[in-house]
Amino acid sequence: MAKFLENYPKADEIYITSGKDGDHGRQSHHYGLAYAGSPTAALDIGAGGQGPGSARMRDFAKWLYDNYWQFTVELIHSTPFNDDDGFYVKDQKKYPGGGPYGPPSSIGHFDHIHWATSRDLMTTIESRAGQSAPDRVHAGTGEPPSTQPAVANTAPVWGWDASDYDWDRGSMNLVAAHHDGISFFIYKATEGSDWTSRHCREALERARGAGVPVLGAYHFLWPNNIESQVNFWMDTVEAKTPWWKDVPWIWQIDAEKSPNAPRTANPAEVLRTVELLRERLASRGHPGYVIAYTPFWLYKNTLTGDYDIWNSNYNGSGTPRPFKEQYQGVGDHQAGWNVMAGRKPKILQFASDGTVGTQRTCCVDKFDGDLHALIRLCGREPAPVGGGVIADAGVPGPSGVVIREHPVAEEISTPAGNGAGAQPPQPVSHEANGEVLIPVTPEEREVLKQIRALSAAQLSPQG
Numbered sequence: 001m002a003k004f005l006e007n008y009p010k011a012d013e014i015y016i017t018s019g020k021d022g023d024h025g026r027q028s029h030h031y032g033l034a035y036a037g038s039p040t041a042a043l044d045i046g047a048g049g050q051g052p053g054s055a056r057m058r059d060f061a062k063w064l065y066d067n068y069w070q071f072t073v074e075l076i077h078s079t080p081f082n083d084d085d086g087f088y089v090k091d092q093k094k095y096p097g098g099g100p101y102g103p104p105s106s107i108g109h110f111d112h113i114h115w116a117t118s119r120d121l122m123t124t125i126e127s128r129a130g131q132s133a134p135d136r137v138h139a140g141t142g143e144p145p146s147t148q149p150a151v152a153n154t155a156p157v158w159g160w161d162a163s164d165y166d167w168d169r170g171s172m173n174l175v176a177a178h179h180d181g182i183s184f185f186i187y188k189a190t191e192g193s194d195w196t197s198r199h200c201r202e203a204l205e206r207a208r209g210a211g212v213p214v215l216g217a218y219h220f221l222w223p224n225n226i227e228s229q230v231n232f233w234m235d236t237v238e239a240k241t242p243w244w245k246d247v248p249w250i251w252q253i254d255a256e257k258s259p260n261a262p263r264t265a266n267p268a269e270v271l272r273t274v275e276l277l278r279e280r281l282a283s284r285g286h287p288g289y290v291i292a293y294t295p296f297w298l299y300k301n302t303l304t305g306d307y308d309i310w311n312s313n314y315n316g317s318g319t320p321r322p323f324k325e326q327y328q329g330v331g332d333h334q335a336g337w338n339v340m341a342g343r344k345p346k347i348l349q350f351a352s353d354g355t356v357g358t359q360r361t362c363c364v365d366k367f368d369g370d371l372h373a374l375i376r377l378c379g380r381e382p383a384p385v386g387g388g389v390i391a392d393a394g395v396p397g398p399s400g401v402v403i404r405e406h407p408v409a410e411e412i413s414t415p416a417g418n419g420a421g422a423q424p425p426q427p428v429s430h431e432a433n434g435e436v437l438i439p440v441t442p443e444e445r446e447v448l449k450q451i452r453a454l455s456a457a458q459l460s461p462q463g
Contacts (some may be wrong), residue, residue: 077112153370159184215246222258230277289374349365
């Protein structure tokens with residue numbers, strides 16, 4: 001990546017401010033993630049700071065934006081000028097004004113340019129280096145290839161279900177939510193046979209742009225006219241987000257009380273809704289995960305059928321605060337996870353006032369399984385990154401801390417100016433359970449294997 005920057009016509013005006021060093025949050029391309037199955041890396045580039053360097057930074061960001069957006073995983077740069085919309089790219093797609101990153105006032109990046117790409121995309125850029133400049137910069141139609149990024153198999157799997165009410169509670173920064181650990185996001189699309197959401201399209205497009213792996217839409221179910229409601233719901237989603245068929249997707253039936261409805265939908269109506277959804281998906285050859293929010297406090301054990309249940313129980317979540325702290329008081333053995341109507345709930349909404357990223361008062365959820373299991377329930381086979389579940393068994397460290405190998409991807413190149421003196425990624429807290437993810441070298445990995453073997457031998461029954 002650093003070598004590529006020499007292609008910029010005014011390369012002597014820019015410099016790298018950060019590669020893998022520095023604090024870039026718990027999850028960042030700076031430390032190595034993956035895009036479309038290829039390892040990623042990121043650089044921050046400066047040109048003299050705000051004020052003196054603002055015009056130079058804008059020129060460089062515009063050069064990347066105009067010529068290499070289709071080879072870019074992330075580009076973020078906000079400017080103080082009134083004649084541009086900033087320069088933002090996410091997963092090979094331009095977002096004038098910020099898009100999934102939120103407005104410039106939220107995302108910042110006025111004093112540097114953040115640029116991330118993948119090894120495969122970088123290889124494509126380099127392979128064009130021998131062509132004429134117009135060919136290598138403007139080749140093809142300008143449309144990015146259709147890719148669905150590979151996703152690491154993680155656990156726990158956290159979710160956020162939102163509606164138009166949430167827009168009064170914060171900036172709806174889905175990038176911050178994803179960085180905070182949100183792996184599935186669903187949004188209220190419709191209610192009854194005639195109400196549609198104002199912000200459904202924008203919210204889901206933000207979530208998609210932010211890289212949230214699993215998305216979905218929910219419908220507030222009224223009694224009666226079930227078939228017309230299902231068609232209205234699915235037609236609305238198709239019109240607002242026709243790309244839903246390209247991503248792992250959840251169809252959640254929200255069956256609960258409403259002061260506006262004549263009564264609550266009964267178990268037979270919920271079951272019929274499930275059946276009609278499944279029939280329409282199957283008839284059109286579209287995958288999707290159908291699940292019903294039918295909380296135990298409302299339906300008890302009266303439900304029929306074999307569909308999956310989304311329950312709610314806030315006991316233990318305590319006061320409003322970061323959602324992972326709330327779940328510490330809930331836990332995996334809370335009553336909300338108990339079997340109801342013959343099956344254990346697949347998803348539990350455990351708080352309605354959690355903080356997710358920069359957003360307050362969120363309805364937050366946990367899936368009973370790992371991320372790849374959820375993706376498979378959506379009818380898709382996940383493209384894996386690395387091996388195993390990231391939160392698998394670790395090695396006990398000092399003071400009972402669990403040390404795990406950090407899933408750092410292979411480097412694409414060593415950033416110029418950040419070679420021998422560069423600092424490795426810092427240990428990162430994993431969830432809220434006292435675990436730490438630590439980057440390791442191949443030599444350290446061998447030591448960890450020996451420690452595991454020794455620990456296993458010590459714990460084995462003695463003959």
